[in-house]
Amino acid sequence: MTEDLILASASQIRSRLLGAAAVPHESIPARIDEDSLRASMIQEDAKARDIADALAEMKARKISQKYPEALVLGCDQVLAHDNALLSKPETPQEARTQLAALRGTTHQLLSAAVLYQDAEPLWRHIGVARLTMRSFSDAYLDDYITRNWDSIRWSVGGYKIEEEGIRLFSNIAGNHFTVQGLPLIELLSYLTLRGTLPT
Numbered sequence: 001m002t003e004d005l006i007l008a009s010a011s012q013i014r015s016r017l018l019g020a021a022a023v024p025h026e027s028i029p030a031r032i033d034e035d036s037l038r039a040s041m042i043q044e045d046a047k048a049r050d051i052a053d054a055l056a057e058m059k060a061r062k063i064s065q066k067y068p069e070a071l072v073l074g075c076d077q078v079l080a081h082d083n084a085l086l087s088k089p090e091t092p093q094e095a096r097t098q099l100a101a102l103r104g105t106t107h108q109l110l111s112a113a114v115l116y117q118d119a120e121p122l123w124r125h126i127g128v129a130r131l132t133m134r135s136f137s138d139a140y141l142d143d144y145i146t147r148n149w150d151s152i153r154w155s156v157g158g159y160k161i162e163e164e165g166i167r168l169f170s171n172i173a174g175n176h177f178t179v180q181g182l183p184l185i186e187l188l189s190y191l192t193l194r195g196t197l198p199t
Contacts, residue, residue, distance in 0.1 A: 003117075003196050004070040008063040013162075014075055014182045021188060023197070028067075030059035030074065038085070048080035049126050052112035057121065064116035071196065072116045077181040079156045081107035086157050092145050095158035099145070099168070102157065104135040106171075109156075111178045113187055123190050127183035129174025136168060144168070 007015055010029040018025050034055055041051045053076075060074025079086040081102060089095035108130055115123040136144075144164065145152070152158045152165065159165030161172070161179050177184035191197040 006063055006067055006070045006072045008059040008072050008074045013180055017182050017184050028063055030062040032058050032062055048078045048085060049110050052076050052078040052110045053126055056112040056114040060114045060116040064119045068118045074114045075182055077111045077156055079107055079109055088156050089153060089158045092149050095145050095152060098158050099141055102133045106130055106132040109179055111181050111183055113183050125183045125186045127175055127178030129178045131169055132171040133168050134170040
């Protein structure tokens with residue numbers, strides 16, 4: 001790479017995706033008040049894609065101000081269902097409530113990525129995936145949460161498709177990387193076009 005890339009996040013999944021694609025990077029989490037920004041934008045009836053984009057940009061801008069010469073990647077993911085936004089569940093009961101609401105319906109995952117340099121935005125993309133959950137039983141739901149709580153507590157909606165969570169779904173329309181929280185193909189294309197990654 002011709003430039004240093006900083007991932008403005010502590011997300012192990014996003015870091016693993018970049019590493020698997022042979023993109024050298026350093027992870028430096030941005031300390032921002034995500035809950036307050038999300039809440040204020042919801043109060044203003046902002047669209048889910050605008051909320052995801054604003055959160056990703058806030059993270060990128062914060063780290064870019066400290067490391068202006070580096071390329072800084074900010075990311076965020078929002079789950080939209082029935083005109084509501086779901087967050088990471090804080091308790092197993094909250095995970096059960098979320099998954100029960102998603103069961104038998106279709107929701108959207110919006111994964112935003114914003115690149116900054118010199119405290120200015122260079123590139124942004126919002127990937128959208130539509131996921132349909134099957135009508136699983138209450139017994140399976142309870143067992144699933146018991147087996148997977150330590151992992152799914154860190155995931156919006158209470159599932160990870162790269163783990164047992166894939167069994168909750170009957171259909172997924174969209175990019176696999178978008179579902180995991182990073183529009184990787186679009187990011188790699190941009191980095192290659194600008195010469196950051198070799199062609």
